[in-house]
Amino acid sequence: MLVVFLFGCAYQTQTIQEVQTESVQVSLEIHSGEEKIADKVFIVEKGKTGFDFLKDSIELKFEEYPFGVFITDIEGVKADQTHYWALYINDSYSEKGIDQVILEKDMKIKFVLEEIQS
Numbered sequence: 001m002l003v004v005f006l007f008g009c010a011y012q013t014q015t016i017q018e019v020q021t022e023s024v025q026v027s028l029e030i031h032s033g034e035e036k037i038a039d040k041v042f043i044v045e046k047g048k049t050g051f052d053f054l055k056d057s058i059e060l061k062f063e064e065y066p067f068g069v070f071i072t073d074i075e076g077v078k079a080d081q082t083h084y085w086a087l088y089i090n091d092s093y094s095e096k097g098i099d100q101v102i103l104e105k106d107m108k109i110k111f112v113l114e115e116i117q118s
Contacts (some may be wrong), residue, residue: 022046024103026053032077050101050109066095074111086114087089 024046030038044053051069054060061073071085073080079085087094088110089101101109 026103026107027105028054028057029108030058030074030077030112031110032113037075037077046103046104049099050103051097051099053097053103061118069099071098071111072116077113079113083113086112088112 023043026042026044028040059075063070
């Protein structure tokens with residue numbers, strides 16, 4: 001009986017470690033002007049794109065182009081002709097689109113409705 005107990009503990013420990021390595025924690029913030037629309041934390045499957053994560057997690061409208069995805073509306077807040085949804089990864093302005101961001105480690109994703117600079 002002791003052998004079964006020890007094997008069961010070892011198996012459970014291995015299973016918990018495997019689950020931890022297959023998921024990442026994603027902090028999501030969404031801002032429109034001074035208003036914080038969302039501030040949530042999710043446990044997400046490792047290797048998913050940021051775009052797939054968003055589609056599964058929040059209300060989202062977008063347009064697809066050959067170069068990637070363009071977010072037009074987040075949680076009912078639409079980007080108009082003079083604003084766009086700026087993407088920040090770990091508090092740095094992202095040079096990639098959300099569809100090119102791979103969730104490989106814990107990260108913070110932030111969208112801010114910003115004015116288009118001419």
